Amino acid sequence: MTSRLTHHATTRRTLLTGAICAALPLPALAATAIPAFLKPWLAARQTKPGSWNYEDGVVWKGALDLYVATGDADFFNAVMAAMDTRVLNDGSLPGFNPGEFNLDSINSGKVLFPLYAITGEPRFRKAMDVQFRQLPDHPRTHSGNYWHKKIYPWQVWLDGVYMAQPFQTAYARTTGNTALFADTVRQIRTIHTVMRRADGLYYHGWDESRAEHWSDPKTGLSPNIWGRAMGWWAAALVDIYEASDGLDAQVRAEIAAITRETLAAAVAVRSPRGLWHQVMDQGHRDGNYEEASATLMFAYALMKAGRLGIAGAVLKAIGQDSLQSATNAFVSPEGLNGTCAVAGLGGHNYRDGSYAYYIGEKPRLNDPKGVGALMWALAERLKA
Numbered sequence: 001m002t003s004r005l006t007h008h009a010t011t012r013r014t015l016l017t018g019a020i021c022a023a024l025p026l027p028a029l030a031a032t033a034i035p036a037f038l039k040p041w042l043a044a045r046q047t048k049p050g051s052w053n054y055e056d057g058v059v060w061k062g063a064l065d066l067y068v069a070t071g072d073a074d075f076f077n078a079v080m081a082a083m084d085t086r087v088l089n090d091g092s093l094p095g096f097n098p099g100e101f102n103l104d105s106i107n108s109g110k111v112l113f114p115l116y117a118i119t120g121e122p123r124f125r126k127a128m129d130v131q132f133r134q135l136p137d138h139p140r141t142h143s144g145n146y147w148h149k150k151i152y153p154w155q156v157w158l159d160g161v162y163m164a165q166p167f168q169t170a171y172a173r174t175t176g177n178t179a180l181f182a183d184t185v186r187q188i189r190t191i192h193t194v195m196r197r198a199d200g201l202y203y204h205g206w207d208e209s210r211a212e213h214w215s216d217p218k219t220g221l222s223p224n225i226w227g228r229a230m231g232w233w234a235a236a237l238v239d240i241y242e243a244s245d246g247l248d249a250q251v252r253a254e255i256a257a258i259t260r261e262t263l264a265a266a267v268a269v270r271s272p273r274g275l276w277h278q279v280m281d282q283g284h285r286d287g288n289y290e291e292a293s294a295t296l297m298f299a300y301a302l303m304k305a306g307r308l309g310i311a312g313a314v315l316k317a318i319g320q321d322s323l324q325s326a327t328n329a330f331v332s333p334e335g336l337n338g339t340c341a342v343a344g345l346g347g348h349n350y351r352d353g354s355y356a357y358y359i360g361e362k363p364r365l366n367d368p369k370g371v372g373a374l375m376w377a378l379a380e381r382l383k384a
Contacts, residue, residue: 033378034066035327037335041366042078049085052095054163055368056082057108062375064114069382076118079111087112091126098134101150103160106131106167110239113170132171135164141208143194145187152346154209158202161191162232166239173247181247184240185254191233192258195221200265201281204229204353205345214345214353222345222353225280228369229343231297234262235376238304256310263305263315266298270318274325278340279358287359292330292338296373299323303380320384323377331374338363339370 042063047056060079067075086095086108096105109131116124139147141154146164148157165184172180195202205222207215214222237259244252269281275290276298277283283290299322306316330338343361345353 033382034070035331035336035374037331037333037366038371038375039074041335041371042075045368047082048095050094052086052093052105052108054104054107055372057110058372059368059375060108060111062372062379064111065379066375066382068114069379079115080119083115087123087127089123091123091128091130093127093130096131098137101134101138101147103138103146103148103163105163106134107163109167110170113174113243128171128174131167135168143190143208144183145190148205154211155205155207155345156191156195157205157345158191158195158229158233161188162236162239165236166243169240169243169247173243173245178247181244181251185251188237188240188255188258194219197225199268199281200261201225201269202230202233202262204343212346213350224282224353224355224358226343226358227276227278227280227291227294228297228340230262230266230280231276231294231301231373234259234266234301235297235373237262238301238308238310241310242304242308259301259305260311260315263298263302263311267302267315267318270298270322273329274322275329278361279355282355285355287356289359289363290329290338291340291363292326292336293340293367293370293373295322295326295330296370296377299326300373300377300380303377303384307380307383316384319377320381323381326374326377330370335366336370336374337365339367341367 060082063075063079066072087093109128112124112128112131115121139150139153141147141156145156146160147153148155148160165187168180168184172178191202195206197203202225203221204224204226205214207220210217210220216223237255241252241255241259244255266276269283270276271283271290273290276294277288278291279288280294282288299319302311302315302319302322305311306313306319330336340361341364343358344351351357
């Protein structure tokens with residue numbers, strides 16, 4: 001992977017990562033825990049230079065998580081190589097367009113915080129401010145929640161919580177702007193009140209205006225519980241809790257309680273094989289399938305909640321078991337199978353949120369959402 005870097009950058013990063021690696025313990029099981037396909041996949045993965053999109057952010061987070069967990073500089077260098085065309089010396093982000101008002105565009109900005117902490121390079125600190133500029137003007141529902149995208153007015157999706165709120169929380173801590181964390185918590189409270197079903201599972205989306213065909217005319221809710229949407233939500237909660245360390249303890253306790261409730265509800269619908277289905281609560285129905293990215297996101301959230309002390313040993317152990325189940329079911333020499341490529345609501349090729357729609361979105365090999373979540377979960381297992 002270092003062949004993708006310039007000689008100057010290679011020298012600088014080798015010195016940097018060598019110093020950090022010397023201070024990082026290398027877990028004994030790291031060598032056997034990382035699937036063989038991961039490094040070649042990272043090295044061969046083709047992305048558009050300068051692009052700034054949520055899928056890359058999922059992968060970069062996973063690579064950095066594995067770097068911290070193992071001390072293996074290849075994972076760090078893979079991310080730094082991508083930064084050469086994406087974060088310039090003045091902190092600008094050539095592929096970022098804040099005027100699109102798309103929460104997906106915030107996700108990649110999360111890696112700026114660990115990169116700045118590891119390298120000390122000023123461009124990463126400057127880029128945090130550039131990334132944040134979208135949020136003060138981002139459109140909101142009347143309830144105060146961010147629209148998922150400008151092109152999806154008045155809509156809140158669970159996906160968007162993961163994309164934006166861990167970044168906003170980390171930025172609040174970095175800048176000392178505690179009002180931003182208070183705003184994050186208010187938005188989470190609304191979702192907890194409006195989008196949560198009685199059994200603790202959450203609907204994929206909510207249209208405050210009730211204008212969309214997929215929305216219930218009384219509640220505005222979409223009709224089903226999509227696995228990865230719940231996975232995004234669970235991952236967002238543990239990441240927000242971690243990023244808010246040192247902020248309002250009482251409010252953090254509230255996040256912890258919602259996290260425990262969410263994880264317990266998810267565990268209640270886990271399949272007999274220790275996995276989660278595409279439509280989470282309907283594993284018995286024809287056509288439904290066990291899905292990799294949702295399973296790995298729950299494994300990650302369960303283990304991380306245990307590591308952070310907001311979930312007990314039972315949930316943590318279920319997370320570890322779920323990672324093993326996912327590895328057994330989905331990992332092959334070719335890579336990670338079983339990840340739904342995409343699922344959404346509305347849009348030009350209208351997605352109605354029905355059961356038939358979700359199971360009609362078929363899984364594919366080595367989708368970055370699944371591979372990224374695999375790296376998150378592997379890193380959590382190694383940290384344990």
